[in-house]
Amino acid sequence: MHAETSTGAHQPLEGFADLVHSKGALLIVDAVTSLGGHELKVDEWGIDAIYSGTQKCLSCPPGLAPVSFGDRALAIMDARKTKVQSWYLDVSMLRKYYTGGGGGRVYHHTAPINMTYALHEALNIVLEEGLEARIARHEKMHLRLRAGLEAMGISYIPKRSLHSLNCISIPTGADDAGTRKRLLEEYGIEIGSGLGVMAGKAWRIGLMGHGSTVRNVDLVLTALREVLK
């Protein structure tokens, strides 16, 4: 988990691949909430397979999952003896569709072309800002929000927080659902509730892609301060 969406934890991945590969295993990474908002060096970090979503830090509509596979993963795929149970998610067929396989591209499915155009444009927007500048913006906005929250006595739950998702402890005495409802109805701000064992204990504030701005950070801080009063 490079980016743990339900807890807001950020897991640095340097060094993991060496450990994993020394045991003969492959490293698969969940980067749904980090791609486009956090540094992510797929090859340098030795990642064998990685997947993300379009709807988080890329600010593209939801509906596609960008994926990438390295040479180790492809070698395992090529050596596979058993049939893949799913036609839809058979990556060996998707590979022939997208990259061809000696004999050229092999039809697999009708492409969701509008989503593909949307992703293309979203990536253009990322490049217009510059990927490094975008990652730096996510960090800066996270630090701005963090400083404001900590000044209000609110603490972060994960030891190392994602810049795109801020998972904080609900202040003592605050009404979980009531606060979120007022933020939504009075300010048009939706923050996430805690999940599983963190239900009723955590709030999750997303600062992803085009939403990660000074305006939004300052608005959520002001709104939260008002509602908590």
Added chain:
Amino acid sequence: MHAETSTGAHQPLEGFADLVHSKGALLIVDAVTSLGGHELKVDEWGIDAIYSGTQKCLSCPPGLAPVSFGDRALAIMDARKTKVQSWYLDVSMLRKYYTGGGGGRVYHHTAPINMTYALHEALNIVLEEGLEARIARHEKMHLRLRAGLEAMGISYIPKRSLHSLNCISIPTGADDAGTRKRLLEEYGIEIGSGLGVMAGKAWRIGLMGHGSTVRNVDLVLTALREVLK
């Protein structure tokens, strides 16, 4: 196969369910190229599971597969003892997501909301025309194209043709790829090639959704006549 997209064959389904059910089996139907263009009585015909696509006769962007399950299929699903291998395509989880399961809706995935809005609008357009009127239009346009093609000595391959997809024999002496290339480059008309054993022997002319019009039928007839000269 209610609608066989690669051969243009239309399979009437009345009576099939009785036979299938008498053997203790379920009837699953492919209606990718018929939904919105052909009569399709899911409950009346005793269909247990059916799937389609948004990009054919519904004239919606590609990216979603409308599906429906009847009581028999749901009972089998509920009695299942083995784990579904795919999370993504686990219909029991999708069911809890879309319809709730006693305890309300259970989160499964981030919905492709733009596609959902697109489908909603496409269905509105279907209802504005009227489903029966739309189906009648598909039949009328098919008959118009058929009359024109047969007047040119061109014959249909399937005994019973889809109205949405016209699979015809390539006339003797005609250049398969060259004809399709000229239709595309000179007239902006793309017709499909034959697939598998029908490669080089068949052409497939789609008349689906908003494309099934007098203008398009007459244009393709004129263009084909000119190119074949």
